Amino acid sequence: MLTKSPKLIINKLVLVGRTKSYYVNFDIGINIIHGDSDTGKSSILNLINYLLGSKKIYMYDEIEKYGKYAMLEVSLNNKVYTIKRDIFEPKENIEVFTTDIENINKVFPLEYSPDYDREGPVGNFSDFLLSSLNIPIIKVKQAPSKDISPMVRLSFRDLFKYCYFDQDDVGSREILDRKNPSLVVKNKETFKFIHNVLDTQITVLQNMIGEKNREKKEVINKYSVIASFLLETKLSTEESLHTKKDELDEKINYLEKEKNYLTDKMRSDNEEMEELRSVVLELEKKINKLLSQKSHKEAQLEQNIRLRKEYQIDINKLQTSLKVKNSISMQHTEIVECPLCNSKMETKEIKKHFVEHNEDVLKKEINSIKNRLKDLNKLIDELKDELFLVEENLFEDREQLNKAKNILDTKAEKFISPYITQRDIVISEQSSFKEQLDKIEYFLKIRLQLKELKQKEELLLKQVSELQSKLEILEEQTPSIEETLNVLGTYLKEFLEYIPIKSGYGIRISEKTFLPIVRERNYTDLTSGGLRTLVSLGYITSLLKNSLLKETNFPSIIMIDTVGKYLGKTKKNINYIVESKENKKEGLDDPKKYINIYNYLQEFSNEFIKLGNDHQIILVDNDFPEDLEKDFSQYVVKRFSAEEKEGYEVGFINNETLNRI
Known part of the structure; x- marks a missing residue:
């Protein structure tokens, strides 16, 4: 039914x-x-x-x-x-x-x-x-x-x-x-x-049948134009294009196997080269580690030098405060000279803005900072020595790496160079076949488009027939x-x-x-x-x-x-x-x-x-x-299932990193 x-x-x-x-x-x-x-x-x-x-x-x-x-x-x-x-x-x-x-x-x-x-x-x-x-x-x-x-x-x-x-x-x-x-x-x-x-349903169907017939005529005309063009340009038939495509696929697959074979050959050289590669890799890892150490120590050195400057500034400030205190306390007159700029100042006015500190406290703080500064200078010297040692090791390891690479290059030229040329030829030939394949696939799309027009014509014929049957039913018994x-x-x-x-x-x-x-x-x-x-x-x-x-x-x-x-x-x-x-x-x-x-x-x-x-x-x-x-x-x-459960997916978006949708 x-x-x-x-x-x-x-x-x-x-x-x-x-x-x-x-x-x-x-x-x-x-x-x-x-x-x-x-x-x-x-x-x-x-x-x-x-x-x-x-x-x-x-x-x-x-x-x-x-x-x-x-x-x-x-x-x-x-x-x-x-x-x-x-x-x-x-x-x-x-x-x-x-x-x-x-x-x-x-x-x-x-x-x-x-x-x-x-x-x-x-x-x-x-x-x-x-x-x-x-x-x-x-x-x-x-x-x-x-x-x-x-x-x-x-x-x-x-x-x-x-x-x-x-x-x-x-x-x-x-x-x-x-x-x-x-x-x-x-x-x-x-x-x-x-x-x-709908009251207008029969009229609508009649109009649609007319539209489908007009569309069918346009499809037939379009098919004829494209078919004539393809005939004039002598484009291969669909069967012929598929045959060429299969041939190219076969050649590309063969060259892919050949390329992989040459790649494997290049990798399977003698034990001496493998040992050299290991040495090079180890030296590179060692150098990278030394560079990381150097960078870290340089950052520490820069930070400590900055801290030393700050300590020196603090000492200078405290010494100035002590000098100012002594200068002012020694005077009993109302007018005194500034210890920094020699200008005249009133004592009463100064004391409004000047907070007096205990002299012993200031001296203790100065001594404390000087002790820290002494330790810091020692640490800076140690960092400089360590940096010097790291740079020496870097220089030696780089020298060894260059020697190992030169030996490896010499060996590689002897064992690998013959394969490189062959592999390049294979890749070049493979690329050429792939370009031809792209063109064939494009032409196949054109052929399929023509085929689709023919199928559309047949579909429109079927649709018109169905619409006419529906129209007859509606006309007989709406x-x-x-x-x-x-x-x-x-x-x-x-x-x-x-x-x-x-x-x-x-x-x-x-x-x-x-x-x-x-x-x-x-x-x-x-x-x-x-x-x-x-x-x-x-x-x-x-x-x-x-x-x-x-x-x-x-x-x-x-x-x-x-x-x-x-x-x-x-x-x-x-x-x-x-x-x-x-x-x-x-x-x-x-x-x-x-x-x-x-x-x-x-x-x-x-x-x-x-x-x-x-x-x-x-x-x-x-x-x-x-x-x-x-x-x-x-x-x-x-x-x-919102939770992991056998036979269920975590959600429509079921990424492993996603716990819940």
């Missing part, structure tokens, strides 16, 4: 870091990431969202510290692409490679602008995603009830809101921008578009919004009954908001956070299920962050405490309800995989019960 709903499958996420790269591989069906809080679980979904065109990335400290750029290998309607984006410059162009991550160096990247503010070299990233998924690129009315309402473009980001519920969306009253009236209106138009119930809401309401009811919730009545999708109603109460009026969590999970799952059974524009993928929010599985916060009474009334502290979420998704997913209907469910959660850990181990793609 294959449907024409678009298929977006995540194959691999890579965060390229400064010292290493961090990988997460995904499969079709269920993918589970779980572990302790603050270990980088949410950052994985955040990076995927960013690589699918989100305007910003929540820059966790560890990503900012260790990361450089990120890559996402995706399958868009069964064609593999690799998306590469700078995590520090969200305004920079997004690179797209028409191959898997391992082979991106073999093709030229296509550069798309990240938003509609400007046009990239080959277009806009949102348009690329929509076109690759064969989803019409349209504009919708900003205010549908007004005839003169301006038109706004519907982007891939508008669609993806219904595919990704982050930890702020799950169980939140403000789900899907409920606080922003203008976005609420656009989201409703997006909802209609996803389910092919679905109504009422029918769509009834179907989604049925799926939501099935989910909530499976869990089960208490008093599971009045379950449907609102015709006004397109959001769930439970017990005849709007989703935003539900007082229990746990109940809102279950309803939001059932809602997004219902959207996925409908896309697998009907013709929609839903990309057949859902990502849910913190499945167990408000269900007693996360740390208690303010919201949890406020709503815990309501949750208890609902019986949401029963662990079976939490387990039934996973059981439902497992049964749901396996059923569609058996039918050949590919899809993807990526789940992030904190605490994970042992029963689930055992029964769902085949779905776990990453599991983290």
